[in-house]
Amino acid sequence: MIEKNKSIGIYDSGLGGLSVFKELFNKLKNENYIYFGDTKNLPYGDKKEDELLKIATNIFNIFERMNVKAVVMACNTTSAVVYDKIKDRYNFKIYPIIQNFAKYIASQNYDRIGVFATHSTIKSHAYIKYIKLYKNDINIFEHACPNWVKIVEENSFNDEINQNLIKKDLEELLKFKPQKIILGCTHYPFLLDNLSKYVQRDIFIDPAKCFVNEIINDLTKCDLINEQEKGEITCYVSSSPKSFSKNSKIFVDFDITPKLFNEQEYFVKI
Numbered sequence: 001m002i003e004k005n006k007s008i009g010i011y012d013s014g015l016g017g018l019s020v021f022k023e024l025f026n027k028l029k030n031e032n033y034i035y036f037g038d039t040k041n042l043p044y045g046d047k048k049e050d051e052l053l054k055i056a057t058n059i060f061n062i063f064e065r066m067n068v069k070a071v072v073m074a075c076n077t078t079s080a081v082v083y084d085k086i087k088d089r090y091n092f093k094i095y096p097i098i099q100n101f102a103k104y105i106a107s108q109n110y111d112r113i114g115v116f117a118t119h120s121t122i123k124s125h126a127y128i129k130y131i132k133l134y135k136n137d138i139n140i141f142e143h144a145c146p147n148w149v150k151i152v153e154e155n156s157f158n159d160e161i162n163q164n165l166i167k168k169d170l171e172e173l174l175k176f177k178p179q180k181i182i183l184g185c186t187h188y189p190f191l192l193d194n195l196s197k198y199v200q201r202d203i204f205i206d207p208a209k210c211f212v213n214e215i216i217n218d219l220t221k222c223d224l225i226n227e228q229e230k231g232e233i234t235c236y237v238s239s240s241p242k243s244f245s246k247n248s249k250i251f252v253d254f255d256i257t258p259k260l261f262n263e264q265e266y267f268v269k270i
């Protein structure tokens with residue numbers, strides 16, 4: 001049986017998942033969270049399926065041993081490529097971002113949608129697959145942005161060369177005249193200020209808001225909301241805690257002091 005007082009695990013390859021975590025934490029402060037930034041394996045976006053499966057399985061096994069009640073896949077790439085393969089292997093709730101967001105997009109009155117995402121997400125066509133489960137008469141134009149994750153992680157979005165890369169990707173997708181553009185990688189919402197220099201900000205959709213609402217609705221429906229007054233945040237990274245800590249401060253305004261995760265040390269201690 002899943003117990004409501006257990007923690008919620010949330011992960012991504014690095015800083016990106018914080019765009020989801022920020023939304024979740026602001027709406028649900030009474031949960032205990034364990035954020036796992038897999039900085040050692042960053043970036044996920046150009047890895048093959050077998051490698052992503054290995055990486056995600058390792059993280060899910062860690063969360064299983066931590067006895068969480070739910071895992072939030074704050075990562076489009078693993079939601080796209082490995083969710084189907086691991087979804088039935090665990091006894092906790094699993095919330096993948098793309099699958100939880102697709103229904104919302106399909107319910108809106110759009111017939112031309114653009115998607116920016118990592119190379120692996122685009123290659124899987126997951127956004128097309130899941131949106132078309134609910135709405136078939138929609139045109140979806142996909143564009144991979146292989147440099148954007150690095151730009152966010154290195155906090156180098158103001159470099160001229162990167163500004164030009166971002167602008168060029170944007171121009172490519174705008175050729176298809178999309179009504180809205182989905183930021184289909186959790187790192188990308190952190191580029192919104194830059195993106196909106198070239199096109200009106202409200203063309204972009206960050207799936208995080210809708211995703212987080214879906215998570216909260218499901219936890220509520222399953223009577224899994226923690227009833228304590230205030231929860232705790234624990235943050236682990238698989239490498240470079242110092243730079244994660246420094247750069248995370250640019251994106252979130254609450255304390256997430258990361259610790260380096262050492263599997264042996266952690267599980268021997270508890």
Ligand code: DGL
Nearest residue numbers: 013016044045076077186
């Ligand atoms: N932020 C993740 C995603 O949403 C992974 C990006 C990466 O590491 O390439 O896809």
